[in-house]
Amino acid sequence: MKQFAVELHSHTHHSDADFSVEELCQRAVDFGYEGLILTDHNTSSGYSELAELAKEAGIVTLGGIEWTTYYGHMLVHDADRLVDWRTATPHSIDKHMQEVKEANGLIGIAHPFAIGSPMCTGCHWTFDVKDWNKVNYIEIWNSTRPDEHFWSWEAYALWTRLLDDGYRISCSAGRDWHRMEGEGENPPITYVESSGEWNSENFRQSLEKGTFYISLGPGIRWYVEQGEKIFYMGDTIKPGLANITVEVLSTRIESLKKFGSIVKRVKIIHNNQIYFDEPIDNDLIPIPIDLVEGNLRIEFWGTIKQKEEELLLISNPIYIEK
Ligand SMILES: [Zn+2]
Numbered sequence: 001m002k003q004f005a006v007e008l009h010s011h012t013h014h015s016d017a018d019f020s021v022e023e024l025c026q027r028a029v030d031f032g033y034e035g036l037i038l039t040d041h042n043t044s045s046g047y048s049e050l051a052e053l054a055k056e057a058g059i060v061t062l063g064g065i066e067w068t069t070y071y072g073h074m075l076v077h078d079a080d081r082l083v084d085w086r087t088a089t090p091h092s093i094d095k096h097m098q099e100v101k102e103a104n105g106l107i108g109i110a111h112p113f114a115i116g117s118p119m120c121t122g123c124h125w126t127f128d129v130k131d132w133n134k135v136n137y138i139e140i141w142n143s144t145r146p147d148e149h150f151w152s153w154e155a156y157a158l159w160t161r162l163l164d165d166g167y168r169i170s171c172s173a174g175r176d177w178h179r180m181e182g183e184g185e186n187p188p189i190t191y192v193e194s195s196g197e198w199n200s201e202n203f204r205q206s207l208e209k210g211t212f213y214i215s216l217g218p219g220i221r222w223y224v225e226q227g228e229k230i231f232y233m234g235d236t237i238k239p240g241l242a243n244i245t246v247e248v249l250s251t252r253i254e255s256l257k258k259f260g261s262i263v264k265r266v267k268i269i270h271n272n273q274i275y276f277d278e279p280i281d282n283d284l285i286p287i288p289i290d291l292v293e294g295n296l297r298i299e300f301w302g303t304i305k306q307k308e309e310e311l312l313l314i315s316n317p318i319y320i321e322k
């Protein structure tokens with residue numbers, strides 16, 4: 001599996017950001033992104049320009065838009081047509097999500113617990129979702145400094161509750177990139193894993209399946225072996241004995257190194273219970289586990305910005321089914 005740094009949530013002059021499309025693309029190259037999705041508010045008019053520039057720059061992109069309504073913001077990625085958001089009401093959102101699915105779009109709930117009116121009308125998610133199967137991911141880290149925002153934890157709680165209820169749903173991060181942030185503002189980063197060539201088909205497939213993780217700095221390589229087979233995030237494995245291998249990777253993005261993230265503990269979480277919580281130690285690898293139906297995921301905890309006991313990385317799950 002190869003890993004690619006991507007950003008799933010960005011804006012330009014086509015809505016309310018300070019960037020032209022060209023500036024956004026150049027900033028993305030400078031930062032080290034290998035994938036970028038433009039999600040302007042209620043328009044995808046910047047996409048064709050970005051697609052051309054990204055191709056020249058060697059960045060993989062997908063179409064995108066951020067539905068911006070009074071009841072919440074929703075990222076729609078890689079749909080093959082524009083679906084009308086203007087008639088969405090709190091109780092009709094499932095019908096609208098169904099239309100997005102019919103247009104082959106991926107759905108991400110943006111900043112669900114951000115402060116709404118009067119700070120930011122519509123930023124707080126109040127749509128009444130009845131079928132969470134239609135949601136691909138919940139943006140649990142939004143904007144910069146996600147480690148300092150209480151709403152990150154509310155979104156994390158929603159995501160883990162849905163996992164506990166048996167949904168296949170991923171956590172995502174969105175820089176919600178509007179302008180170059182200040183020196184002290186650390187953005188979260190999303191790493192997509194793919195075994196194939198780095199192109200838009202594989203980018204989409206990894207997002208759809210949940211083959212990605214979010215981080216404030218470090219990387220992870222992890223997989224589960226059962227018999228002769230190897231399983232990665234988003235895969236489905238059978239209950240029973242298996243071995244988990246976890247490796248900590250150093251921070252790849254140069255501008256994130258100054259925030260000083262150091263991984264101190266690895267947590268293996270099986271059905272929302274902590275199965276393993278230890279300092280990373282190569283002698284412990286691989287870690288044996290007896291899996292039951294549900295899900296398995298990893299978190300890294302440690303130091304960042306001289307704060308201890310911080311959540312630094314969250315993997316998406318491997319799912320366990322009979
Ligand atoms: Zn938004």
Ligand SMILES: [Zn+2]
Pocket residue numbers: 009010011066110176177
């Ligand atoms: Zn946004």
